[in-house]
Amino acid sequence: MPNPFLPSAAMLMLLAAPASPEVPAGVPDGGLAIEMTQQHVVIHVPNVTVSRATVVMRTRREVAPPPPPMSFREKKADDCLKMERVVGFSVSRPDSVDLMLSDGSRRRAMLGKNCPALGFYSGFYVRPNPDGKMCAGRDSIRSRSGRSCGIAEFKALVPTR
Numbered sequence: 001m002p003n004p005f006l007p008s009a010a011m012l013m014l015l016a017a018p019a020s021p022e023v024p025a026g027v028p029d030g031g032l033a034i035e036m037t038q039q040h041v042v043i044h045v046p047n048v049t050v051s052r053a054t055v056v057m058r059t060r061r062e063v064a065p066p067p068p069p070m071s072f073r074e075k076k077a078d079d080c081l082k083m084e085r086v087v088g089f090s091v092s093r094p095d096s097v098d099l100m101l102s103d104g105s106r107r108r109a110m111l112g113k114n115c116p117a118l119g120f121y122s123g124f125y126v127r128p129n130p131d132g133k134m135c136a137g138r139d140s141i142r143s144r145s146g147r148s149c150g151i152a153e154f155k156a157l158v159p160t161r
Contacts, residue, residue, distance in 0.1 A: 115149035
């Protein structure tokens with residue numbers, strides 16, 4: 001990104017220099033006259049590098065600290081879940097995918113053995129069934145890279161206090 005202060009400093013220097021030599025009054029046309037003019041212009045430009053991190057650090061001082069991370073405990077849940085209720089997901093454990101539901105609750109889809117959840121960080125696909133549900137023991141999720149993992153069971157996640 002070009003520095004906007006450099007062109008403006010150059011313009012100030014040009015304005016400070018005389019445009020054409022003037023013959024001082026009282027000097028004949030063929031006479032020699034020497035006029036010395038010195039001008040010194042100093043423009044202080046602070047060396048500030050503004051980046052995304054700088055802006056974040058400046059605004060964090062004014063904002064309250066973030067709340068502590070929530071912790072959940074697992075409870076038994078139904079074996080099936082309507083797919084239309086799923087609005088988001090996160091991968092927080094190596095063996096499961098946490099599903100966020102439209103009512104604000106969460107379900108943990110426990111994956112089968114030898115199926116790491118790390119492959120599902122970028123998203124996953126579920127083949128829809130005629131009943132519109134995703135069921136443990138029946139359905140599987142497919143990662144964007146093509147790996148398929150069966151859902152062993154669902155657990156309800158309840159926030160701990």
